[in-house]
Amino acid sequence: MAEQLINNGNGVAPDGDPTTSTPLTKETLDGDSLNKQAAAATSPGHTLSSLPKSWRYTSLLPPDPTFPTPADSHKTPRDQITPRQVRNGLFTWVRPEKQQDPELLAVSPAALRDLDIRPSEAMTDEFRQLAAGNLLLGWDDQRLEGGYPWAQLYGGFQFGQWAGQLGDGRAISLFETTSAAVRDSWTGRDETKYEVQLKGAGMTPYSRFADGKAVLRSSVREFVVSEALNALGIPSTRALALSLLPHTKVRRETVEPGAIVVRFAQSWVRLGNFDILRARGDRPMIRKLATYVAEEVLGGWDRLPGRLSDPENPTEAPELRHPPRGVAGEKDVQGPSEAAENRFARLYREVVRRNALTVAKWQTYGFMNGVLNTDNTSIQGLSIDFGPFAFMDNFDPAYTPNHDDHMLRYSYRNQPTIIWWNLVRFGEAVGELIGAGESVDTEKFIVDGVSEGEEADELISRAEKLITQAGEEYKALFLTEYKKLMTARLGLRVFQESDYQDLFSSLLDTMEALELDFNHFYRRLSFIKVEDLKTEEARKEKAGVFFHKEGISASGVTEEEARQRVAGWLEGWRVRVVEDWGTAAADGERTVEPAKEEERMAAMKKVNPSFIPRSFILDEVIQRVEKGGERDVLRRVMHMALHPFEEQWDDSSGLSLELIGSLIGVISLLILDPLELLSNVIAHMLLGLCLLAQPFRVLIMGDTTTVMIVVIPVGLAGIKVAPGSYRSRCR
Structure with missing residues (x-):
């Protein structure tokens, strides 16, 4: 199966109009004491005003001749900057559309750090206005001079067919900044230059038939996955902040709330630019x-x-x-x-x-972009433009998250x-x-x-x-x-050519045949000691930890057959681990010392995540933010996305345990009245008896609007089951 993988300035609001914003509470940012952050006037990092800014892209490359200078664009009424063909230029000067009462929903602490911005800046009104496109840093609105936002021209091949002019139809770049917080490993420089951009900031000449807006649903997805990929070590564009636009309703399949993502990258140039x-x-x-x-x-x-x-x-x-x-x-x-x-x-x-x-990193971690057109392929090799992306659940090399991809052009196996x-x-x-x-x-x-x-x-x-x-x-x-x-994912120190077929391909074939969860397999393997795999019976017993709670769902395969197949692979893996990590005993037999075993398992846990933003998790987050009015859930999910290899997260605020796929049953409910709460508690107690047939605890956590009802079997706390197993058993 593995062989198939190759087939600086003061800012003012645009047009001079003041705007307001909904306050961002301390709880909606990172869990690390924001009281300390807010007081840290002398903390490391820049304020937005002191942040170094440049506009090299627009100073070195030719602009759209319709607006030869920023002043020409700025003096044009915003509603007159509409879609058209752009020639003889590589970008168009265009400012974001003004937004009324934007609400800053979430900020990535890792992004603040990597941009060398003080954490306390995220609490300021200046930051909120910048994140919504209401503040232009570097532009003098009175003199009509300075650095000005822009949108890029590019084209692209979509599904293999030439699509003509595309471009930044809803993305507007604000400025470039150089951060001393991140070393550029490619160039060897002790600093990295980033281009900061807003997505969903309004119509541009490249919007074609669209409205230049982004919906909350897709914005939440991009906000989380951008930072999650980076935390996994996969090159990606990044996301700094997410804002809700309460007065903007966007028509897609239905009418949805609008949003803006502040994102950044070393460059937004794509193959489509050429x-x-x-x-x-x-x-x-x-x-x-x-x-x-x-x-x-x-x-x-x-x-x-x-x-x-x-x-x-x-x-x-x-x-x-x-x-x-x-x-x-x-x-x-x-x-x-x-x-x-x-x-x-x-x-x-x-x-x-x-x-x-x-x-190679996408294939290793089971990430699928879903729309790998040339306009979605980065000149720098970054994961970019996240539409119908997904991480692999049950391993299926033919899977594509794009429902329009009937020919499987962008399926997992075809990505390389x-x-x-x-x-x-x-x-x-x-x-x-x-x-x-x-x-x-x-x-x-x-x-x-x-x-x-x-x-x-x-x-x-x-x-x-x-x-x-x-x-x-x-x-x-x-x-x-x-x-x-x-x-590395399999806990080996040295690659042998036989590993490709005997371990890699064999494992993928086994996962596919038995419909096993791709990333959970590696994570669970990280906890297994080779000492526990010495006999065939022991290996068959251990095989069960890789199965879903419901057992084997693959058609035509019995549990005994599945255990036997996994046990066979485990034996090959055990032999290689002993060969790689073991030492010869007096009798000549190689064994792995306990200290080395712990070292290997610790190394595996550092490359095999316990959390990835699966589609069903993001769907629930979106539902809770959009329909339930929750805000803290974004911070908590982002915290896990930024720390994907942790065994547990220091978060006692009641995050849905089902959401992170760790325990059996958690339901989030809007409280309508005390009777409804009581009836749901009783229902979930009965559910525990029905599902588990053993002692259990019911935990009730929440606030005045939302309650978490958690059913935890006694003695099973910490045992991880497949994501979605609760749902599939109880639907």
């Missing part, structure tokens, strides 16, 4: 944008990867994971003439490499192939630059390109060869990273 330029034949703009990406986004030409010793067989290249960098000058060309790598070829390879590493398909489109967009070899900087080429005939044939041949070689590098790097990550 697609639209290629479709329009805009050679100068492709070169200009590629140069910007290399110099401003990827750290400079000297940070791009030098040529591999064997680019046609990169698996054997010792420098595959760490190619030489900084050895080639900007205009140096490496390799034989027919495959000469100039700096634009190195740029292409860098984009390919970053995406390969990210896809589709990202490569997108990267080939990117290669075609910059093909002239990478195929030009050492001629790329000649005046003739820059002005006129190449002539038809032998010169063009040579360029095309070279470009095709370089793209093909990059494909081999993509595949090799993906597999290398995937093997490394899977080795």
